[in-house]
Amino acid sequence: MFVYADNAATTHIDPDVVKAMMPALGELYGNPSTIYSKGREAREALDKAREQVAKAINCRPQEIYFTSCGTESDNWAIRGITKHYAAKKGKHIISTNIEHHAVLETLKAMEKEGYEVTFLPVNEEGFITAQQVEDAIRPDTVLITVMTANNEIGSIQPIEEIAKVAKEHNVFFHTDAVQAVGHIPVDVQKMGVDLLSLSGHKFHAPKGVGALYVRRGVLPDNLMNGGGQERSRRPGTENMAGILAIGAAIEKATANLERDMAYVASLRDRLIDGIVKAIPHCKVNTPSHDRLPGTVNVSIKYIEGESMLLLLDMNGICATSGSACASGDLDPSHVLLAIGLPHEIAHGSVRFSFCTENTMEEVEYILEVLPKIAQRLREMSPLWENVKNQETL
Amino acid sequence: MIYSAKLMDHFSNPRNVGELADANGVGEVGNAKCGDIMKIYLKIDHDIITDVKFKTFGCGAAVATSSMATELIKGKSVREALQLTNKAVVEALDGLPPVKIHCSVLAEEAVRAAIADYLVKQGENPEDYGIKTSACGGSCSCCDHCG
Numbered sequence: 001m002f003v004y005a006d007n008a009a010t011t012h013i014d015p016d017v018v019k020a021m022m023p024a025l026g027e028l029y030g031n032p033s034t035i036y037s038k039g040r041e042a043r044e045a046l047d048k049a050r051e052q053v054a055k056a057i058n059c060r061p062q063e064i065y066f067t068s069c070g071t072e073s074d075n076w077a078i079r080g081i082t083k084h085y086a087a088k089k090g091k092h093i094i095s096t097n098i099e100h101h102a103v104l105e106t107l108k109a110m111e112k113e114g115y116e117v118t119f120l121p122v123n124e125e126g127f128i129t130a131q132q133v134e135d136a137i138r139p140d141t142v143l144i145t146v147m148t149a150n151n152e153i154g155s156i157q158p159i160e161e162i163a164k165v166a167k168e169h170n171v172f173f174h175t176d177a178v179q180a181v182g183h184i185p186v187d188v189q190k191m192g193v194d195l196l197s198l199s200g201h202k203f204h205a206p207k208g209v210g211a212l213y214v215r216r217g218v219l220p221d222n223l224m225n226g227g228g229q230e231r232s233r234r235p236g237t238e239n240m241a242g243i244l245a246i247g248a249a250i251e252k253a254t255a256n257l258e259r260d261m262a263y264v265a266s267l268r269d270r271l272i273d274g275i276v277k278a279i280p281h282c283k284v285n286t287p288s289h290d291r292l293p294g295t296v297n298v299s300i301k302y303i304e305g306e307s308m309l310l311l312l313d314m315n316g317i318c319a320t321s322g323s324a325c326a327s328g329d330l331d332p333s334h335v336l337l338a339i340g341l342p343h344e345i346a347h348g349s350v351r352f353s354f355c356t357e358n359t360m361e362e363v364e365y366i367l368e369v370l371p372k373i374a375q376r377l378r379e380m381s382p383l384w385e386n387v388k389n390q391e392t393l
Numbered sequence: 394m395i396y397s398a399k400l401m402d403h404f405s406n407p408r409n410v411g412e413l414a415d416a417n418g419v420g421e422v423g424n425a426k427c428g429d430i431m432k433i434y435l436k437i438d439h440d441i442i443t444d445v446k447f448k449t450f451g452c453g454a455a456v457a458t459s460s461m462a463t464e465l466i467k468g469k470s471v472r473e474a475l476q477l478t479n480k481a482v483v484e485a486l487d488g489l490p491p492v493k494i495h496c497s498v499l500a501e502e503a504v505r506a507a508i509a510d511y512l513v514k515q516g517e518n519p520e521d522y523g524i525k526t527s528a529c530g531g532s533c534s535c536c537d538h539c540g
Binding site: 306311332343344347380383384385 | 401404405407410412421425426427428429430431432448449450451452453454455456493
C-alpha cells in the first residue's frame with residue numbers, strides 16, 4: 001500500500017486544478033498587461049482567479065497580490081512593512097519561537113541589519129497568548145508577525161485576540177497562514193489581520209504560486225522593482241498557470257470546509273489514539289485543542305526519527321520527522337525544542353499530515369506498520385535496553 | 394541527501410545486531426542529545442575478535458556504519474581492529490553524505506572504546522595500543538567531525 005501522509009509538506013495536485021490551469025499552458029498565452037483581445041482574455045482569467053482567492057478569505061480582490069510562494073509572501077510582508085514604516089514607528093518586531101523558517105530566517109537576517117526582534121516563547125502545547133504580545137509591545141514596535149497554524153505540531157494561535165491588541169496599540173499585524181488556508185476557516189475580516197501569507201501547493205495547487213493579502217491602506221514597500229503588474233507592487237509577468245490553479249484550488253478546498261475538517265480530524269484522532277494505545281513510551285506533540293484537523297506529531301522515545309522514516313518509506317508510507325538527522329541540521333526541530341522537548345525526545349519525532357484524499361484504511365495501515373517499526377528500532381537501541389532493564393528491576 | 398544501495402542494505406538488514414552475554418569488551422560512544430549512540434560488544438579470544446554485536450540509537454547512517462564496522466573487525470586481531478578507520482567504513486558503504494561522516498567516526502570510536510574496555514580488563518594500558526582514552530567525551534562539540 002502507498003500512503004501519502006505528508007500533506008503539510010506539499011499536496012497532490014488536484015486533477016480539477018490541473019484542468020483549470022491548462023488554458024494558460026495553451027491558448028491563453030496572452031500577456032494580461034496588453035490591450036488586444038488575446039491579452040484581455042488572459043486579464044479576465046487573472047481577475048477571476050483573484051476573485052476566487054479573495055472570496056475564500058473574505059477580502060476585496062484588490063487586496064490580493066499573487067506571489068511565487070509562501071516564503072516570498074512572508075518576506076515581502078515583513079521586509080515591506082518594516083522598510084516603509086520603520087522611520088516613523090521604529091525597528092522593533094514581535095514574533096514567536098515556532099515560526100516557519102521563511103519568517104524566522106528573515107527576522108534573524110534583519111536582526112543583523114539593526115532590527116530588534118522579540119521571539120515570544122510558546123507554552124508546552126505550542127501556544128502564545130495575546131497578553132504575551134501586549135506585554136512585548138513597545139513604542140518602537142512596528143510589526144507583529146505570528147503564524148496562524150504551526151506546520152510541525154498544528155497548534156493554532158489566537159489570531160483574533162492578537163489582532164485586537166495590535167490594533168489597540170496601532171501596530172501592523174502579519175500572519176503566515178500557509179498551513180491554515182484551505183484547511184481551517186480563514187477570514188481576514190474576522191481575524192483582523194493587516195497582512196496574510198498563503199501558498200497554493202498546500203491545498204492541491206502546484207508549487208510556485210502564493211499570495212499575500214494586504215489590507216487596503218497598508219503599504220508595504222516592494223521587494224522588487226519593475227513593471228505595473230499587481231498594481232505595481234509585485235512586478236513581473238504573471239505566472240498565469242499557477243494563478244489559475246490557485247484560484248481553482250482555493251475554491252475547491254473551501255467549498256465544503258466544515259465537512260472536510262470533520263473527516264480529516266477523524267483520521268487524525270484515530271491515528272493518535274491508535275499510536276498511544278499500541279506504542280508505549282510515546283509523547284503526543286500535537287496539542288489537544290486549537291489544532292489543525294490533519295496534523296499528528298508524536299515522539300516515539302528511545303528511537304531516532306530518520307530511521308523511522310526510512311522504514312516507513314520501505315513500507316510505502318511518506319511521513320516526516322523533526323530529528324536533526326532528518327533535517328540535515330545539528331539540532332532537532334526548533335518547534336519541538338520550543339515546546340520543551342529534550343533533544344533526545346525531539347530526535348524521535350514523526351509527523352503525519354492528512355488531507356481529504358487520505359482514507360481510514362490508510363490510517364489503519366500506518367497503525368499496523370508503525371508499532372512494528374518502533375519495536376524493531378527499539379530492539380536495536382541501547383537506550384531501550386536501559387529502559388527495559390529498569391522496568392524489570 | 395541520498396544513501397547508497399550498500400548503506401540501505403546495511404540499514405535494512407543490519408549485521409550483528411544485539412548483545413553478547415559473554416562479551417569481554419564493551420564500548421559505548423555518542424549521546425542521545427546529539428541523536429546517536431553506538432554500543433559495541435566484543436568477544437575476544439586469544440587476541441582474536443571471535444564475535445561482535447552492536448546496538449545503535451540513531452539515523453540510517455548510524456545503523457549502517459555500526460553494522461559495517463562490526464563486519465570489518467570480525468575475526469581480526471585486536472591490533473588489526475585498531476587499524477579500522479572511519480574512512481574504511483565510509484568506503485565499504487560506497488560513500489556517505491557529507492553530513493553523515495560523523496556517524497562513521499562514531500563507529501570507529503565505538504570499536505576503539507570496546508577494545509579499550511577489553512584491554513583494561515586484561516590489565517593492560519589502552520594507551521600502549523595508541524588508544525586515546527578521551528576519544529569522544531560524548532559531546533558532539535568536542536569533535537570536529539560533527540562540525
